[in-house]
Amino acid sequence: MKKIINWRLFFLLIAVCVVTGVMVIPFTYALAPLPDNAPMQLIIPAQIAQTLVLGVLASFFGLLLARRVGFGAPILEGITGGEKRNGYLKSILGASVLWGILGGVLVVLLCIPFWNMSVELMKAEMAVPVWKSALAIFYGGTAEEILFRLFLMTLLVWIASKIKKAKDGGPTKIGVWLAIIITGVIFGLGHLGITGAITAITSDVILRAVLLNGSLSVIYGWLYWKKGLESAMIAHFSTDFVLHILIPHVIAPLFI
Template sequence: MLKKIKNPLRFAATMVPIAAIGGVFTIIYTMNSYGSTVRQELISASDGYMALLFSGALQAVIFTSICGFFGYILSDKTGLMRPFKFEKKPLLSTAIATLISGILFGLDYWLFGQTIPGLAETYEIQVTPASFISSIFYGGVVEEVLMRLFLMSLFAFLLWKIFVRKHDKAHITQSVFIVANILAAALFAAGHLPATISTFGTLTPIIVFRCFLYNGGLGLVFGGLYHKYGIHYAMFAHAGVHIVSKIIWLLFI
């Protein structure tokens, strides 16, 4: 039994410091997006700024460790788990997909900035050291553990067990992974709606469209890379998209 959970435990343990860093800098980045009154209220409600940072780190560690452990097991059971190493051809394909996706995401300011009130102003806080670190550690790693390694693997496992007659993972059809990817990407996009409401104060058709276009579309890309090459390529792409887009905003806005 211990042998079966050795690798999942090792993976979950590896995620702990990454999740902690991601959690801390996500709180810092989020707090910087609020006005002074809201910041002070949150700090007071949390018994101090350091307590707020600790809470963010702890929450990220708990969720990432649990989802990392069970996600690893589900990924292995469905045949999605790959050796944690980068190879030349997959890395090149991932880098190209990352660059294209990052550029498209970087166009957000120009595509929607004039049609969504308040969007242009958010870019005043989009490119900061805290946002860079948060996007790499939390976006690139934590979100991929939660949404792809765990959730997409869970969907694939359930679809396989329910709809595929042969219960050997070698017989899992491609349609299972495609549907699992779509479901995970849709939930990934939907999960950004609360933050979207917080940012813009409302949801309009164009705001919802933007949310699902970017978050859902990118989720499909990351899920496709996870399916084809492994979760580490999805992490590389997710972090890379944030880096490319932020460089564009830093240089041209």
């Protein structure tokens, strides 16, 4: 009997979501502190439970639909299936890291029209201990990619393929690009929560979030489409290293 999904990979992805979801907590509350009387003994378990539920849903439906539209995670699928994929990792590693770094540079350039706001947000992140920032980048490069690329983008591509298929029976390029763009907008809006704890949410703040994060999401979406989930993960991790470690803790202190 054919398996619905790769169950080993399913449980691996859930574990990654939960572990990195715990790792990002110190960073989150460093940027957006809760009141001293906040019931942390209830809030943190609830946050972990939410991460678990989202991880289960995103991993299951993401893996289920990815197979149907021709997407996947070739390296992780190989590892959990007992195959060696070292050669494929080597083939995507350099390009994925480069795209991630270029994404970080692009974000810096896009910050220029929003300079005062960007400086305000940068100062808030500079105040976060570097070890908390280091823990946080693992969440972005893994859990966010599982939620937004493996699940959301795959879902949108699957829906698009139901509306119109390519000649080979797979999704059309237009359908994939629409999914990438829509995912990018949602990805950008999803970052407003933490931003709202630092500054007031205005139209400029929303535009900045969608423009900056959406641009990165397009890069990750394209890599997921063309090279697999791991490529998007590597690129996302590389971008976050630039944006959350290198710039606020190494470069910005020299000028701000």
